[in-house]
């Protein structure tokens with residue numbers, strides 16, 4: 001079994017990289033993509049444990065991108081050189097912006113009379129990429145909400161009083177950063193774009209012209225109809241159809257690692273497709289302009 005989309009404590013997952021790989025081994029996941037938000041800090045530990053447990057690790061990343069006034073998309077990058085200097089610098093810059101934003105969200109909550117300790121939010125994030133899920137957990141712990149999902153709907157989702165936008169790349173910038181570190185850009189969970197079929201196709205066309213190489217079709221929450229529609233688009237645009245659960249551990253309790261689709265998916269074809277689309281790393285002067 002293959003699962004190409006999973007988070008660790010390096011971002012907003014609740015299992016350490018070691019625990020994640022152990023779980024993969026137990027679940028029979030033989031190839032695991034480690035795709036934390038804006039950080040590669042989980043990769044060395046996962047590689048080390050993967051070697052011990054016989055789980056092949058594909059080093060990955062998940063980047064948010066702002067693609068129009070309304071929307072945010074997530075772009076996965078596979079087979080990245082996670083030691084690439086430029087990648088590390090850009091990710092570190094992004095995490096700095098995340099930190100400022102989280103701090104401002106906590107300030108807003110406190111102004112609203114919903115007291116949350118910044119120290120606790122920092123503690124929950126540890127050395128990882130800080131985000132709304134950590135603020136949500138602090139809200140839950142302090143009894144202001146009953147569930148994580150309530151924390152989002154009352155305070156942290158777009159339109160809610162403590163929500164703040166995140167500084168993000170454009171899709172083109174995100175894909176360039178992935179390409180410049182030798183990686184393969186894949187559109188994550190397209191259903192979350194909430195586009196009609198024809199709009200999605202237009203959007204995809206643009207992304208393909210900017211370097212998109214794959215689309216995540218087999219995602220835990222996609223319906224059979226969505227999988228079929230995305231499958232057509234994948235063939236039309238020669239994109240690799242990938243599978244990923246988006247496992248986060250306790251932060252997303254409904255989602256299990258390696259959630260299957262084994263009858264629908266040709267895992268070898270998926271993995272070969274990704275490998276075949278690996279390019280050479282771009283040098284600094286080939287990477288046009290600033291990504292952000």
Ligand code: AMP
Pocket residue numbers: 012037130131132133148149152153157166248251
């Ligand atoms: P951030 O990157 O800080 O904006 O946080 C985004 C992350 O929050 C996503 O990757 C999800 O893990 C999580 N998230 C977003 N919306 C919800 C929700 N309604 N309930 C639970 N988790 C959510």
Ligand code: FE
Pocket residue numbers: 007012037248
């Ligand atoms: Fe997440």
Ligand code: FE
Pocket residue numbers: 062074188189246
């Ligand atoms: Fe995502």
Ligand code: ZN
Pocket residue numbers: 005007035062246
């Ligand atoms: Zn994810």
